[in-house]
Amino acid sequence: MTRRKLVAAAFFFTLFGVLGFLPPIIALFRFDARPFGVPVEAVYVFVLWGLLVLGARWFSRALPEDGTQAAQRPGEEP
Amino acid sequence: MGTDILVAEDEPGILEALSFVLQRAGWTVQSVTDGDAVLSAVRRERPRVLVLDIMLPKRSGFEVLKQLRADVLTRALPVLVLTARGQQQDRRIAEELGADRFVTKPYSNVEVVDAVRALLVDRTETGAR
Amino acid sequence: MTLTADLVIATAVAYVGLLFLVAFIGDSQTRSKPGGLLRSPFVYTLSISVYCTSWTFYGAVGSAARNGLEFATIYLGPTLVFIGWWFILRRLVRISHDQRITSIADLLSSRFGKSSRLGVLVTVLAVIAIAPYIALQLKAVTSSIEAIAGASEYGRGSLEGWDEVGLAFGVAAGMALFTILFGTRNVDAKEQHHGVVAAIALEAVVKLTALIAVGLFVLYAGGGLEPIFSAAAASGHDIHASQTFGDRWIASLLLAAAAIICLPRQFQVTVVENSDESHLRTASWAFPAYMLAMSLFILPIALYGLSTLPSGSNPDMFVLTLPLAAGQDGLALFAFIGGFSSATSMIILESIALSIMVSNHIVVPVMLRLSADDGAGDGLGVRRLILNARRISIILILLLGFSYFYLTRGSDALAPIGLISFTGVAQFLPAILAALFWREASGKAAIAAIATGFVVWLWASFMPSFASSSPLVAMIMAEGPFGIDWLRPQALFGLDHLDPLAHAVFWSLLLNSAVLVIGSLLTSQSALEHVQATLFLNATRRTPTETxxxxxxxxxxxxxxxxxxxxxxxxxxxxxxxxxxxxxxxxxxxxxxxxxxxxxxxxxxxxxxxxxxxxxxxxxxSGDAVSLEEVMQMADETQQAIEHSQALERASAQLRATAEKLENANRQLRKVDLQKDEFLSQVSHEVRTPMTAIRAFSEILLSEKDLDPVSSRRFMSTIHRESLRLTSLLDEILDLSALERGERMWEARVVDAEAALDQALRVCDALARQNGTRMARGERAGRAMVSADPDRLSQVLINLISNAIKYNTTPDPVVEVRSFVGEGVYSIEVVDNGPGIPEEERPRIFDKFYRGRQGEAVSFSGAGLGLPISREIVARMQGTLELVDGPGPGGACFRVRLPLAPAEAEPEIATS
Structure with missing residues (x-):
């Protein structure tokens, strides 16, 4: 993927994360199911949360380095 | 009263040819070669017709024509204007200033002779009346 | 192990001592080893988790017990901000590094033209907005101590005689002392507190471990997830039952996302304390993971507490009371330390962050204004003053928190208090986003927007929290101020069907953003603001503009x-x-x-x-305003709007110029057209004159049979002469046009120009004698070698001399020709004593067919091409032909100047 596409992917990943936690999507999970006794909306929230963490981990490595990093920080005491 | 025609022309070749054909046609011819001389020659010689070139030294043919028409004595003098600059503008100016005939160089000798003769006839008829 | 209040307090003090030690070691370690453990991205991540305060530790359970899943929004908001770190946090960190931003107030002040007014506003409002949050921590710590003391069979111990308020005050005072010791030992070059961060990281580990320990205990005690959820559902606590995903869900999600950016302490740890941008990469997933871990056991703990503890117990304290009820004193103590950790870390960092803002944006500017002298002072003056200002502001901040606690002690839930603070600091969000993304946002608009948002917040969110302690507030809430119904704090403009939190968030942020947008559109930026806006927007470009x-x-x-x-x-x-x-x-x-x-x-x-x-x-x-404008222009690479309009302007200017040029060209064309007409009429005249003679004589010769031979011979020679004249006229025209086209029709060679001049004089001699003109011999150069075609040069000179003779109308005409050499140039002057050339004709004298005044109709033989041709010829020889002022009063003087041929000239002069 090109740098631009990666950044765009990261953006939409975040955007769909936001949408996933908002009604109406989240309201889809208000039906009566209790895997392991846990209400399904709670399961949904935590599973999506976990997926977002995994996705963020992938993106944190995939997103490009961009220029000015630690090397070029002025004023740092030696 | 001897002069029929006064020719004002600065080009010697043209002057000689003009004089020759006009004399051959039976008229007496006098000539001048610059604009200033025209006016005095007209008063002195009292020609019946003036053949006037536009490009004259010292005083242009237009200027001469204008002065002739301004003077009561010479107002009626028939004038044949010759020009080498075959432009409509010259012809219009000449007519406005009161030229009676207009001939463009190079002309045929017959053309000039006929024009002069016509002016002389007009003059005669006017005079007869 | 018997848990007493005294033991708890002693443990807390010991724990603080440990933290202090960690901070001290942390500081000295960073000084000796810059790249050590403390600079790892995980320590950075752990320090960010100062976000999880005692609100999380105690309040989340309470919130879950009351509102089910809603507690999760407080962590989902930051999760979303962090997984989108590339778009907001990265910019913030980059800009803050570049600009050496020290706080959120500094960020906004810096972006909006280093506006001190905005800095002051943000600082004051932040201090006010955070007060409830600090109060929340005090309340949590106090309640936790009370919970343990209340449960202890040994009574209150040394707490005997202290009520809740006194205890809270004691906690506040202790925290103030602790924070001062921690955070104000020095004024750091970059406001980084590595020791504090180390201690915060340790606390983050402690609170997570404690909460997970309690969670595992609950799972163990409750027999697993399913029994806990079933039991809760059976006792009427079902998550399904609550309408979770409504306006309140959205509002708190938004608030939490705003808070992770806008809270002063979060800005401090995430942005200011960041020592390496790449750490943000790790935190982008590690911090959400941390919050996920913190949240995993909240629901089980809450539900288990609800179904097992007697009704009426405070759900905020379940984390503590569940182990206590089960007799797990050790676990309870650990849980207490966990809660204490979360409270202390929050208070320490929040008050450090706020005190930096207070000292930098209020105290130092005031001091600068007061010490109008350039005040060298002693070197320590400012530093000491800053430190003292920070100490005092820490005390002030905690005092404010305590006051809020005191005034609102009637309400007992933790989470709503936190949300009040969140709503307050969220008022910075529109301005921050504008700072990062909107170039046109102006400082005046930002000030007005934040102020507007805050007024709404004060009215709709902050004030209602006093309803339980103030009858006046309660009355305003019920009936509106002075009975104005539509100003009721929780039903502004008649909007009364929203949840109070969503209501306050909606109105405050809506009005805030509206004022920011409209204000920015209506006001203009100062130059400095403009520069800063550009810097902020270009911060993440690969080539940052430095100015x-x-x-x-x-x-x-x-x-x-x-x-x-x-x-x-x-x-x-x-x-x-x-x-x-x-x-x-x-x-x-x-x-x-x-x-x-x-x-x-x-x-x-x-x-x-x-x-x-x-x-x-x-x-x-001593700078000057002009240079600022310069910088502005230089810095401004992407001022597209302006550039666009400038481009338009340029385009229309070009159009105008083009139109002008066209008009000029048209005029030129008309002039050329006129000249052409003139030219044609001249050519016509010049051609017709000899033609007339030729025709007239030919006709005579043809028609007159009886001509004498002498006449006919003369007539024929006239015809011949006029034919020649006609030919030479046509030659001249062709010659000139060839010259003008730049065709070279002769060979230049080094010749003696004087010889050419002599030749010309010989040719003109006859003409002079014929006109009665005296040829005066002027001085002569003798010998001058130039690079030229001798015939052409003669042609030029003949033209000049014959003109001088022909146009000289004075009674006693004299033409003088002289030549001289000087400075490598050979000059010939042809001077006459004639009437000269009138001033107005001089510029046109070299025009084609231009022959003196038309009206005068001077007779001459040439067609008016002599001078233009001569000038062209001389130009071909690298020389000039010009009309100069003659020596005498009248007359004309033409001068030809030719460069001497370089090599041959001198030796030949020498030999001659």
């Missing part, structure tokens, strides 16, 4: 005094020595470059904030 808004000159001495006042002697000396070393100039004669002043400003900004640093340096640097 120094402060330009001008200052002496090194002045700068050093300023630097010493703020940074301290050692750092100032280090800074100046470095500059001296780099420029290779001795200390004393150091001339501060703009770059150095800029660096100095950033260094100072790191200590006292950008606005103050700017003011301070402006006092000694």
């Amino acid at each position: 120094s808004p402060l330009r001008g000159s200052a002496t090194a001495d002045d700068l050093f005094l300023v630097a010493r006042r703020v940074l301290g002697h050692a750092r100032a000396v280090a800074l100046f020595s470095e500059e001296a070393r780099q420029t290779g100039m001795p200390w004393t004669t150091l001339e501060p470059s703009p770059a150095f002043i800029h660096r100095l400003e950033r260094e100072l900004a790191g200590s006292i904030g950008s606005a103050s640093a700017h003011v301070m340096l402006s006092k000694v640097v």
Whole structure:
């Protein structure tokens, strides 16, 4: 993927994360199911949360380095 | 009263040819070669017709024509204007200033002779009346 | 193990001691080993988790017990911000590094033209908005101590005689002391507190472990997830039952997302304490993971507490009371330490962050204003003042928190208090986003927007929290101020069907953003604002534009005094020595470059904030406003709108210019057309005249049979002569047109120009005699070698001399020809004593067919092409032909100038 596409992917990943936690999507999970006794909306929230963490981990490595990093920080005491 | 025609022309070749054909046609011819001389020659010689070139030294043919028409004595003098600059503008100016005939160089000798003769006839008829 | 209040307090104090030790070691370790463990991205991540305060530790359980899943929004909001780190946090960190931003107030102040007014506003509002949050921590710590003391069979111990308020005050005082000891030991160059961060990281580990320990205990005690959820459902606590995903869900999600950016302490740890941008990469997933871990057991703990503990127990304290009820005193103590950790870390960092804002944006500017003298002072003055200001503000902040706690002690839930603070700090969000993404946002609009949002917040969110303690507030809430119904704090403009939280969030942020947008559209930016906006927007470009808004000159001495006042002697000396070393100039004669002043400003900004640093340096640097405008232009790469309109303007200017050019060309064409007409009529005249003679004589010869031979011979020779004249006229026309086209029709060679002149004089001699003109012999050069075609040169000279003869109408015509050599140039002058050329005709004398005044109709033989041709010829010989002022009063003087042929000229002169 090109740098631009990666950044765009990261953006939409975040955007769909936001949408996933908002009604109406989240309201889809208000039906009566209790895997392991846990209400399904709670399961949904935590599973999506976990997926977002995994996705963020992938993106944190995939997103490009961009220029000015630690090397070029002025004023740092030696 | 001897002069029929006064020719004002600065080009010697043209002057000689003009004089020759006009004399051959039976008229007496006098000539001048610059604009200033025209006016005095007209008063002195009292020609019946003036053949006037536009490009004259010292005083242009237009200027001469204008002065002739301004003077009561010479107002009626028939004038044949010759020009080498075959432009409509010259012809219009000449007519406005009161030229009676207009001939463009190079002309045929017959053309000039006929024009002069016509002016002389007009003059005669006017005079007869 | 018997758990008493005294033991709890002793443990807390011991724990604080441990933290202090960690902080101390942390500080000294960073000093000796810059790249150590404390600089790892995980320590950075753990320090960010200061977000999880005792609100999380205790309040989340309470919130879950009351509102089910809603507690999760507080962590989902930040999760979303962090997984989208590339778009907001990265910019914030980059900008803050570049600009040496010290706080959120500094960020906004810096972006909006280093506006100190905005800095003050943000600082004051932040202090007010955070008060409930601090109160929340005090309340949590107090309640937790009370919970343990209440449960203890040994009574209150040394707490005997202390009520809740007194205890809270004691906690506040202890926290203040602790924070002062921790956070105000020095004014750091970049407001980074590595020791504090180390302690915070430790606390993050402690609170997570404690919460997970309690969670595992609950799972164990409750027999697993399913029994806990079933039991809760059976006792009427079903998550399904609550309408979770409504306006309140959205509002708190938004608030939490805003808070992770806007809370002063979060800005402090995420942005200011960030020592390496790549750490943000790790935190982008690790911090959400941390919050996920913190949240995993909240629901089981809450539900288990609800179904097992007697009804009426405070759900906020379940984390503590569940182990206590099960007799797990050790676990309870650990849980207490966990809760205490979360409270202390929050209070420490929040008050450090706020105190930095107070000292940088209020105290230092006031001090700068008061000490109008350039005040060298002793080097320690400013530093000591700053430290003291911070200490006092820490006390003030905790006092404010305590006051809020005192005034609202009637309400008992933790989470709503936190949300009030969140709503308050969220008012910074529109301005921050505008700072990052909207170039046109203006400082005035930002001030108005934040103020508007805050007024709404005060009215709709902050004030209602006093309803339980103030009858007046309760009355306003019920009926509106002075009975104005539509101003009721929780039903503004008649909007009464929203949840109060969503209501306050909706109105405050809506009005806030509206004022920001409309205000920015209506107001204009100052130059400095413009520069800063560009810097902020370009921060993440690969080639960041560096600019120094402060330009001008200052002496090194002045700068050093300023630097010493703020940074301290050692750092100032280090800074100046470095500059001296780099420029290779001795200390004393150091001339501060703009770059150095800029660096100095950033260094100072790191200590006292950008606005103050700017003011301070402006006092000694005599910059000029013009240079600022220059910088503005230079810095502004993407001012597309302006450039676009400029491009339009340029285009229309070009159009105008083109139209003008066209008109000029048209005029030129008309002129050329006229000239052409003139030319044609001239050519016509010149051609017709000989033609007339030729025709007339030919007709005579043809028609007159009886001509005498002499006449006919003369007539024929006239015809011949006129034919020749006609031919030479046509030759001239062709010659000129060829010359004008640049065709070369002769060979230039080195010749004696004097010989050509002699030749010309010989040719004209006859003409002169014929006209009665005297040829005066002027001085002659003798011999002059030029590069020319001798025939052509003669042609030019003949033309000039014959003109002088022909147009000389004076009674006693004289033409003088002279030549001379000077400075490598050979000149010939042809002078006559004729009437001369009138002034108005001089410019046109070299025009084609131009022959003196038309009206005068001077007779001459040429067609008016002689001079143009001559000029062209001379130009071909690298010379000039011009009309110059003659020596006498009348007459004309034409001068030909030709360069002498370089090599041959002199030797030949020498030999001759």
